[in-house]
Amino acid sequence: xxxxxxxxxxxxxxxxxxxxxxxxxxxxxxxxxxxxxxxxxxxxxxxxxxxxxxxxxxxxxxxxxxxxxxxxxxxxxxxxxxxxxxxxxxxxxxxxxxxxxxxxxxxxxxxxxxxxxxxxxxxxxxxxxxxxxxxxxxxxxxxxxxxxxxxxxxxxxxxxxxxxxxxxxxxxxxxxxxxxxxxxxxxxxxxxxxxxxxxxxxxxxxxxxxxxxxxxxxxxxxxxxxxxxxxxxxxxxxxxxxxxxxxxxxxxxxxxxxxxxxxxxxxxxxxxxxxxxxxxxxxxxxxxxxxxxxxxxxxxxxxxxxxxxxxxxxxxxxxxxxxxxxxxxxxxxxxxxxxxxxxxxxxxxxxxxxxxxxxxxxxxxxxxxxxxxxxxxxxxxx
Amino acid sequence: xxxxxxxxxxxxxxxxxxxxxxxxxxxxxxxxxxxxxxxxxxxxxxxxxxxxxxxxxxxxxxxxxxxxxxxxxxxxxxxxxxxxxxxxxxxxxxxxxxxxxxxxxxxxxxxxxxxxxxxxxxxxxxxxxxxxxxxxxxxxxxxxxxxxxxxxxxxxxxxxxxxxxxxxxxxxxxxxxxxxxxxxxxxxxxxxxxxxxxxxxxxxxxxxxxxxxxxxxxxxxxxxxxxxxxxxxxxxxxxxxxxxxxxxxxxxxxxxxxxxxxxxxxxxxxxxxxxxxxxxxxxxxxxxxxxxxxxxxxxxxxxxxxxxxxxxxxxxxxxxxxxxxxxxxxxxxxxxxxxxx
Numbered sequence: 001x002x003x004x005x006x007x008x009x010x011x012x013x014x015x016x017x018x019x020x021x022x023x024x025x026x027x028x029x030x031x032x033x034x035x036x037x038x039x040x041x042x043x044x045x046x047x048x049x050x051x052x053x054x055x056x057x058x059x060x061x062x063x064x065x066x067x068x069x070x071x072x073x074x075x076x077x078x079x080x081x082x083x084x085x086x087x088x089x090x091x092x093x094x095x096x097x098x099x100x101x102x103x104x105x106x107x108x109x110x111x112x113x114x115x116x117x118x119x120x121x122x123x124x125x126x127x128x129x130x131x132x133x134x135x136x137x138x139x140x141x142x143x144x145x146x147x148x149x150x151x152x153x154x155x156x157x158x159x160x161x162x163x164x165x166x167x168x169x170x171x172x173x174x175x176x177x178x179x180x181x182x183x184x185x186x187x188x189x190x191x192x193x194x195x196x197x198x199x200x201x202x203x204x205x206x207x208x209x210x211x212x213x214x215x216x217x218x219x220x221x222x223x224x225x226x227x228x229x230x231x232x233x234x235x236x237x238x239x240x241x242x243x244x245x246x247x248x249x250x251x252x253x254x255x256x257x258x259x260x261x262x263x264x265x266x267x268x269x270x271x272x273x274x275x276x277x278x279x280x281x282x283x284x285x286x287x288x289x290x291x292x293x294x295x296x297x298x299x300x301x302x303x304x305x306x307x308x309x310x311x312x313x314x315x316x317x318x319x320x321x322x323x324x325x326x327x328x329x330x331x332x333x334x335x336x337x338x339x340x341x342x343x344x345x346x347x348x349x350x351x352x353x354x355x356x357x358x359x360x361x362x363x364x365x366x367x368x369x370x371x372x373x374x375x376x377x378x379x380x381x382x
Numbered sequence: 383x384x385x386x387x388x389x390x391x392x393x394x395x396x397x398x399x400x401x402x403x404x405x406x407x408x409x410x411x412x413x414x415x416x417x418x419x420x421x422x423x424x425x426x427x428x429x430x431x432x433x434x435x436x437x438x439x440x441x442x443x444x445x446x447x448x449x450x451x452x453x454x455x456x457x458x459x460x461x462x463x464x465x466x467x468x469x470x471x472x473x474x475x476x477x478x479x480x481x482x483x484x485x486x487x488x489x490x491x492x493x494x495x496x497x498x499x500x501x502x503x504x505x506x507x508x509x510x511x512x513x514x515x516x517x518x519x520x521x522x523x524x525x526x527x528x529x530x531x532x533x534x535x536x537x538x539x540x541x542x543x544x545x546x547x548x549x550x551x552x553x554x555x556x557x558x559x560x561x562x563x564x565x566x567x568x569x570x571x572x573x574x575x576x577x578x579x580x581x582x583x584x585x586x587x588x589x590x591x592x593x594x595x596x597x598x599x600x601x602x603x604x605x606x607x608x609x610x611x612x613x614x615x616x617x618x619x620x621x622x623x624x625x626x627x628x629x630x631x632x633x634x635x636x637x638x639x640x641x642x643x644x645x646x647x648x649x650x651x652x653x654x655x656x657x658x659x660x661x662x663x664x665x666x667x668x669x670x671x672x673x674x675x676x677x678x679x680x681x682x683x684x685x686x687x688x689x690x691x692x693x694x695x696x697x698x699x700x701x702x703x704x705x706x707x708x709x710x711x712x713x714x715x716x717x718x719x720x721x722x723x
Contacts, residue, residue, distance in 0.1 A: 033625070033626070034625070034626035035625065035626050035642075074623075267625035267626075268625055268628065268643070268645065273623050274623070274625070275623050276623065278621035278622075278623065280454075280616045280617070280618050280619065280621070281616070282413070282414075282415065282607070282611040282617070282639070283413065283414035283415045283639045283640055283641045283642075283654075283655075284627065284639070284640050284642075285607060285638070285639050285640075286635045286636060286637070286638050286640065287636070287637060288636050288637045289636070290635070290636060291634070291635075291636075292629040292633070292635055293629060293631055293632075293633070294629065294630060294631040295628075295629050296625070296626040296627065296628055296629075297626055297627050297629060297640075298626040298627075298642065299415075299626075299641075299642055307629075311626075312626070313626075
């Protein structure tokens with residue numbers, strides 16, 4: 001098919017700075033926004049951009065992701081041709097091959113791309129929250145006659161040291177790529193979204209694979225090598241909300257951004273819906289004594305307590321006299337009577353005891369765990 | 383495997399005209415999220431029945447749009463699954479459940495099936511019926527036809543009989559002078575024998591707008607929701623990808639069932655709000671049922687109002703109905719301040 005695009009979605013990351021949230025699931029599977037998982041954003045972007053062939057590369061703790069994505073039904077990816085394909089590391093005659101770097105993960109699934117035979121390959125990360133029309137980016141890529149187009153976002157100058165920075169000329173041609181520079185010349189950060197002409201990508205993946213000293217990473221190896229060889233590389237400036245939720249704090253912030261009308265992240269836009277699996281639960285019930293202010297609440301919840309500036313996932317029960325402020329409460333959580341919580345992330349399924357309060361909490365964001373609760377219960381029993 | 387199901391979605395209730403201008407009784411929205419047929423379909427799948435025929439009445443576009451190929455109920459099967467079986471007569475207007483003339487138009491649906499027994503159920507009863515248990519009771523009784531009833535004697539108008547008997551009735555109903563399975567049971571027609579199965583739990587039989595209003599509202603009372611929304615027997619419905627509901631600063635919600643995708647800035651008390659409804663600041667709602675995608679303007683004051691789908695109420699409109707006579711705004715209606723003066 002002419003103009004065919006295949007998206008390769010990198011979803012193998014662990015996200016170790018998210019602590020207990022990623023002990024059993026990969027980072028892209030982390031719940032977000034009262035209903036979603038992070039990976040819903042790139043998958044929904046694909047669906048809304050009419051990209052119907054998506055390879056999802058998994059490695060770390062993949063079973064929740066595999067089960068969740070399944071045949072890709074929520075994103076209309078259950079298709080006769082194309083659709084979603086889960087790509088995990090595999091064994092072959094030469095032995096077992098773990099994915100070693102982002103570029104290596106794509107290299108090892110070359111046969112999938114050869115079989116799909118696209119004209120363009122869209123590389124995506126499963127870790128980012130943003131809404132983006134990839135077709136518009138592809139139009140730009142074609143207009144510019146580029147070999148590779150890299151989506152960039154302007155970041156505050158003080159944060160440039162945390163990103164891969166693109167130095168461009170005034171026509172947005174990329175001249176240099178600097179990973180986490182101390183003194184940045186530009187504040188255009190790579191979003192980890194690339195469009196490659198497939199034949200060029202194929203060539204450079206093979207070249208990179210032959211280089212034993214390479215760490216097989218797009219940012220560190222493929223992009224610099226292509227620049228060295230004067231391939232046409234352009235930056236596609238993206239304007240809008242984009243967040244890499246790599247830490248407990250940034251996950252909390254991203255959830256709070258949903259309550260801030262000026263943040264630019266709007267889930268209530270029917271023109272660019274985020275699709276997700278929809279559990280079959282009754283509507284939320286707010287009880288006689290329940291109060292909910294400035295919050296998002298999902299289906300199946302029964303709220304008898306007080307909620308302020310919080311994001312409440314499905315099937316959460318908040319008992320009378322409990323109070324939550326600036327909290328992210330994931331699915332199936334029960335909050336006992338009189339519990340008082342502020343600036344807390346509560347992972348799925350936890351049961352918060354009656355009158356629970358976090359001892360010695362200052363301003364920091366706390367990620368609750370079963371162990372913390374058990375210790376508290378032990379203390380209470382004394 | 384022993385049981386197949388018929389969902390009679392054809393019965394018209396004369397008391398429900400306000401809500402059935404563009405749809406049949408089966409697709410009336412209920413409880414902030416569901417359509418009435420969801421309860422029948424969920425009872426069927428929760429009773430492990432894999433073969434179900436839905437017999438609709440015109441206009442059924444809304445119903446067809448809702449149930450599709452039955453995916454939400456896991457009924458999109460290669461073997462058995464959901465069959466949509468409309469009649470050839472445009473003005474069905476059946477008034478009792480399981481009309482033989484209607485079923486007879488799709489005789490082959492029954493002949494081709496492998497199941498030995500048939501449950502015939504309807505779309506105007508909201509209850510959690512366990513047809514597996516009902517079949518056991520039926521078989522033990524040795525009687526010909528079993529009807530589900532409530533402890534207080536309310537007829538739930540769901541019936542179990544053998545497929546053989548149903549086919550026989552479809553052949554001979556004219557000479558036996560009976561109209562429907564409901565008719566046979568009500569008249570205790572000889573030579574058949576009859577049994578009842580008593581159901582315990584939340585029950586609503588929706589046969590008038592007033593009744594609809596009262597039944598829906600009763601779910602807001604303590605202890606009622608738990609009787610209808612059972613963890614191990616979920617009510618399935620067509621899912622929509624709505625985001626979680628936004629409760630804005632200054633909003634006030636108490637004793638209310640609220641669907642997803644709503645934006646609430648006003649105050650909502652003892653009400654049922656369907657998905658994607660917007661309630662603007664200063665609006666005050668009490669004892670209202672607002673269906674999907676309706677918009678309630680600023681500083682509106684609504685008491686005992688049923689607003690059907692896509693209703694738009696302009697800023698400052700005051701509407702006061704009563705429990706006996708709720709005000710019904712029909713689908714797509716727009717209400718301005720001038721309209722109510």
